[in-house]
Amino acid sequence: MTQPVLGILTLYLNDNKVLEEKKVYEKMIVAAAKMGLDAYVFTPEDVEERSGRIHAMIYSTDTRTWLRRWVRFPNLIYDRCRIQRSKRFEQLLAFRKRYSHLTFLNRPLRNKWTIYRTLWKVPSFREHLPVTRLYQSYEDVSVMLGKFPLLYVKPINGTGGRGILRIEKLKSRSLLLQGRDHKRRIVSPKRISRDNLASELRDWDTNGDKYIVQQGLNIKLPSGRVHDYRMLVQKNGSGEWEVTGCAGRVGPVRSITSNLHGGGSAAPMNSLLRQWVSSEAKIAQIRETAERFGISVAKYLETTYSALCELALDLAIDRGGRIWLLEVNPKPAREVFIRAGEREVYRRAITRPLEYALWVYRQKRSDRSNRTEPRSRPRSADSSQESRLPENASQTNMRSWQSSGWDGD
Numbered sequence: 001m002t003q004p005v006l007g008i009l010t011l012y013l014n015d016n017k018v019l020e021e022k023k024v025y026e027k028m029i030v031a032a033a034k035m036g037l038d039a040y041v042f043t044p045e046d047v048e049e050r051s052g053r054i055h056a057m058i059y060s061t062d063t064r065t066w067l068r069r070w071v072r073f074p075n076l077i078y079d080r081c082r083i084q085r086s087k088r089f090e091q092l093l094a095f096r097k098r099y100s101h102l103t104f105l106n107r108p109l110r111n112k113w114t115i116y117r118t119l120w121k122v123p124s125f126r127e128h129l130p131v132t133r134l135y136q137s138y139e140d141v142s143v144m145l146g147k148f149p150l151l152y153v154k155p156i157n158g159t160g161g162r163g164i165l166r167i168e169k170l171k172s173r174s175l176l177l178q179g180r181d182h183k184r185r186i187v188s189p190k191r192i193s194r195d196n197l198a199s200e201l202r203d204w205d206t207n208g209d210k211y212i213v214q215q216g217l218n219i220k221l222p223s224g225r226v227h228d229y230r231m232l233v234q235k236n237g238s239g240e241w242e243v244t245g246c247a248g249r250v251g252p253v254r255s256i257t258s259n260l261h262g263g264g265s266a267a268p269m270n271s272l273l274r275q276w277v278s279s280e281a282k283i284a285q286i287r288e289t290a291e292r293f294g295i296s297v298a299k300y301l302e303t304t305y306s307a308l309c310e311l312a313l314d315l316a317i318d319r320g321g322r323i324w325l326l327e328v329n330p331k332p333a334r335e336v337f338i339r340a341g342e343r344e345v346y347r348r349a350i351t352r353p354l355e356y357a358l359w360v361y362r363q364k365r366s367d368r369s370n371r372t373e374p375r376s377r378p379r380s381a382d383s384s385q386e387s388r389l390p391e392n393a394s395q396t397n398m399r400s401w402q403s404s405g406w407d408g409d
Ligand SMILES: Nc1ncnc2c1ncn2[C@@H]1O[C@H](COP(=O)(O)OP(=O)(O)O)[C@@H](O)[C@H]1O
Pocket: 130, 152, 154, 158, 159, 160, 161, 162, 164, 214, 215, 216, 217, 218, 219, 226, 227, 228, 256, 257, 258, 259, 314, 316, 326, 327
């Protein structure tokens, strides 16, 4: 029997075809093979439209090495592409448009500002949303400073803690500015008079992005380091949303962000909450509220936009135990769990999208067999035997792949 095929869509990081998260894909491909799903990695530039083939990266589960092979389109696509400013990203937009009829497990989400406005529409979410405005002029920062003692100014398309400015009100009309530039380098803290804020903001290198101004939460631990939580919400093998895990992140000394790639470290959620919240009962209640909120956000964003298979929520929890949503990440990394020592959560974080992919595949097949009218779509991922890979992406059975729809190099 042929197996369903999952294409993991990603982008090279540079012109040397360097891949992000290669180790994670290796684990995914090995896990997929065990559950009867063939998986490979490809980028839009590996697609040859004329022949309808893809020059994909195959990970051999036998030899544990990567190979490059011509293959047919997959049955399902798992889009792992993150925003980058490059020609490659333009190619991605064209690919998503050109092949929008294929089965994507997840469609692109929106920027921080649009997601904020979307979530704000739901009254029950509002208590979890820090007040946020689009930064259009100095006036926006000034109004927010009138309301809150602490602000975060963040690029709407930022990731990994890049380009973030923290403004803290001190006594006597002075302000403390701290942050990271768009290359994620910590910028030297600066104490300024409020009268100089407008000119400081003018000098802030926005790298051409739009920004939001957000109510800042005081999330400094007794050690003086900031901390927050990363909650991973995924669809499972029955097509339902579930919280896979939630782990804490602690920023390095002098950092205003907790992101792991900015030097942050990970810790189990409870160990951080115990430094922060007094009782175990309160901790259990916080976790329960956070999980319910995470699932509701995922469901709502999926119905508002389009297909999703996973999301990560960056959550801050204040001293009173109130949960605040800092950001929604549509292409979450999973390493926080392994770094927090939660191996089982990490394993599930890798296998869940694969189980979900199999569920989607079976659903589509049963839908198709229940349909009576003839299919008219031209050859594509879901339309033919050709798109399926034979068992196990290994070198030993390479010849059989080629004769069943795979082309050699
Ligand atoms: N409103 C806020 N209050 C306190 N800390 C914040 C706030 N917004 C962001 N941070 C800190 O900065 C980090 C990065 O911000 P985030 O909005 O997640 O952007 P990015 O996409 O760069 O990860 C957060 O993980 C958190 O540590």
